[in-house]
Amino acid sequence: MQDNIYYYKKELDYLHKMRTLFVRNFPKLAPFLDYNSKDPDIERLIENFAILTSKLHQELDSNIPLLAESLINIISPNYTNPLPSVCIQDFTLSPDAKALKLFLPKNTEVHSIPIDDVECRFKTLYDVWLYPLQITDCTISNAHDTHSLSLDLMTSKSDIAIASLDISHLDIYLGNDIYTSNTLLMWILHYLKEIIIFFENGEEFRIQPSFVTHRGLGEGESAFNSGENGFEAFALLQELFFIPEKFNFIRINKLDILKRCNARGFRMKFNFTKPLPAVCIPRAEMLSLSASPIVNAFPISAEPIINKHDRESYRIFINQNKPQGYEIVEVVRVKAHNSDTGKRILKNYKSFERFGIFENNRLNDFYSLSYKKDAYQTPHRHISFFSQTNITETISIETIACNKHLPSHLKIGHINKLNSKDIITRNITLPTPMKQVEIDGELLWKIVSVISFNYQSLLDKPTFLTALESYSFHLHNDTDNIVKRFAKALVEIHSKPIYRLSNMITKKGTLCIMSIDESRFYCLGEVYKMGLVFAKFFSHFASINSFCELQIRSINKDTITTINYPYKDGSRAIM
Template sequence: MSLSRYFQDELDHLRRSGDAFAQRFPGLTKYLSSRATDPDVERMMEGFAFLTARLREKIDDQLPEVTQSLLMLLWPNFLRPVPSMCIMQLDPIPGAISEVQTVPAGAEVHSIPVDGTVCRFRTACRAEIVPMAVEMVRHDVSRAASVVTLRLRTLDEQPVTDLNLRVLRLFLGGASYSAQTLNLWMHRYMRKATMGTEGFMLGLDAEAIRPVGIDRDDAVLPYPDNAFMGYRLLQEFYTIPEKFSFFDIDVPSLRFLPARTKELTFVFEFERPLPPDVRIEASSFQLNCTPAINLFKHSSEPIRLDGRRTEYALLPARIEGSELEIFEIEEVNGWLPAPDGRSNGISRTYARFESFSHEMERADDRHAVYFREKVSQGFAGADLTRTLSFIREDEALENRTDETISVSLECTNGVAPTHLGIGDLNRPMRNLPSFVTPRNLTRPSPPCYPLVDGSLQWQLISALSLNYLSLQDAPALRNILMAFDFPARTNMQRERGAKLRLEGIETIASERVDRLFKGLPVRGMRTHIGMRESHFESEGEMFLFASVLAEFFALYATVNSFHELLVQGVERGEVYRWQPRIGNQPLL
């Protein structure tokens, strides 16, 4: 419960009980009655209610000092907000490039001003920029099958064979229902895929079309190296599901094409017709796209460490008119002036208290200095406030001198990006190559904030401490998945959809299986999940959800083992099978 609720409860209690006391003992008090209007008494009652509310909050908080320290040490990402994210398109300028070029991750794009705030996004993944454009998309349907034809054309009439094109990455755009359904057909119901130009078509291998979004290189949310990557996949599915709508096509050598060919056509033949309400149009296939996230480097307001307080507020350095929120602390530095007042002071770096660097400080015979971060719920509700406390082994020596603390931060623009529309992120910055023009294809997602309530953090720690036994029971799996759905905690509509989706997991069972891998027996696990199709917006959404679960299970499998997932629709009987995946979790 938030502090405002505690405050309102205490104030209501004071007014009700004060009125009853004044009626029972009218000679003792004349100020507690509801008919009294003395403003000084009102202020005193509000102040007392506020202090009592803080006390009740502390009594009910279930030791967040313990849970936060554990999360800060092992899973610090769950004490950070999830920033706003979107899909960015980097269109090449005609005539600027003649072959495929690479834009590295971290290229920065700014938005138009929103109430005085310029939102700053950076690309999360490397993007291969292809100097081509979508010329035509056609959908031919019969009673037994569907055929989708995609034709691309070079921008400056240069031959396709000169582009140095090896891998073509496409983003499935348009409405989410159509994009997710087309994604299902691309990876589940593909009968044959060909590419080339009229009269010169070449068949593609079954492995030539690959889904994108599950590999570590495709990560959008920053995660610590020691964190389990399966958790990142779950968080990204709940906050930016569009990132799983990318796919790669391995392009074979184009030497079989006529020398001056300026077009490249892909034909996708499916085993069954697409649903009639799926719209296939030019926007269904987008080139030169990559996810982007609202993150940028910033610094804090300086902190004067005078030793007179136990906690110091951590605030980002103010930029006039801008909305700033802290994502994470990168580095904390202190500066001690020289005793004689000269400029050659002492600079030192503070280590995080929840770390394994304590013995290193003592081994190097250095004075240990640490900082400890405390995250609490802001008075506004969803936002977070952060304070720092400092531990200095040389405190007794330095209490005569004020130390200045500066903090390097990663920041976001809070909720400001949610006011942006499609195309409003269009201002390239210095580290974005000059041969592209940026624009956002999707509206930025709303940021999500972790709830720092102690009981919820204990639930999260329980979910993070999972094992295979935790994954073999449908109610337990639902609880684990719900723990990572941050948007559902603050959005009632999202909460209803999340509960319906999780209730669609009807059964789960696992069995040990043995397979031969390169002539050697390997033991793994096969999991069968029964899902109810009507609990999902579409079959495409259920397939995407199950695909993320397949990778989540596989990532949790131990080294030298594997995992195989089978999902069966309870209502229609459709069976989806994923290839066995080798695990990467070390045996304990």
């Protein structure tokens, strides 16, 4: 009722203003519209017209979010999907395990303790290799010209030698301390001079810096599925905003030399070209050799729907008895079957947003998804069917779902169930809450403008900040808003053409130079990690026969630190 009055008063006020303007400009054409005429019929006509236009205005405003949502589903289908909870999971071999090496492939499921009688289901994002091996000590040395980080590693059983573990590489999680972890990441990837392996018998082996790689930006390592047309580049931004610890992983390759180590332990020494900051004090318990990010997303079938073609839409339920425990992230497939003719007839409904409905030069049956709010203003996923027949059907829906807001009630160590008696697991960070964007007309045009950006337009400061803001929708009320901090810290962006020789072919690319005020961040390492993600982000907009190179100039009072990132080949196809 209050909304009706608001729209009515708004329209009435507008009509009165237009009435005054019209009478002033054309006094002879409309004498009865003058306020001095006091014609009751004119007053009633204006009020009735205000009622009609207010109803029309109100109806348009109420339907704009639905139209916007449908259009966004077409141009960026992953944007409206909820972003499920994410955290870091640690794995160790149990003391009774007989195996000396176990492999956990990515997408391995782990479960939490029950919350409201529902076990939250997570899956791993990285492959994990487990050994009876642990980091026992971590020390830093900045003596004379040597700047180093030393890790002492030892097997967990006295009768096991390093050689028997068959180690070819090691993955190291650098922890989730925003200062120490980011600083270590930068020093290992940017200032590393060499790695020296020390055996107990005095042997030394040197490893080149090129054998150290970063994890988190590779193909298939995304936490949020971007889908067929979901723009993987923007999913990277969401990961940086929502789970920055995902990028605190490194891999040390070419460790076959460890197969010659017949002792229980060895030392791994990272020598740097620059001393670590004095306040960077890593501890052995911060690091992990067998960790992986995990995401609360899993395949599950929704409850069947009896479609009699007599309703506008149906709410999709995963479990009607526990609606608070499930949220649909993505609808994968919709099938229908009926037995009215005595034979079971199967049919696949096509998604309206993916345009498969026009195959074979005819209109196929299709479905459309939308969010509708209940009496408590809680949004729920609904599905509408458009069929050329009115035969009653049983609908089966395959989905990717999450456990809604339940993971936010979990504490450290609560995700501890794995289908293996030889492995002990626990989450070592708190699960992030589920995030979801609210759709409106203003957001629609912002998203349309963002995804229509080309490479050159993104290298404009206001445009780039708009792109960041569009994909940081959960951060608006956060006190530690990384996007707002970056917006204040970004001094300027400019670019220039450069040339590089690749496979005996000269390529023309673009060098993007960012000047950033370092004082807005916790440490230089945080700036460096953002640059890793931005360099990958820009490469998605460069054409396949070109490349992108990023340079960040970090300004801290009177000191300027220049960070050059390796160039990345473009991946955008030329139309």
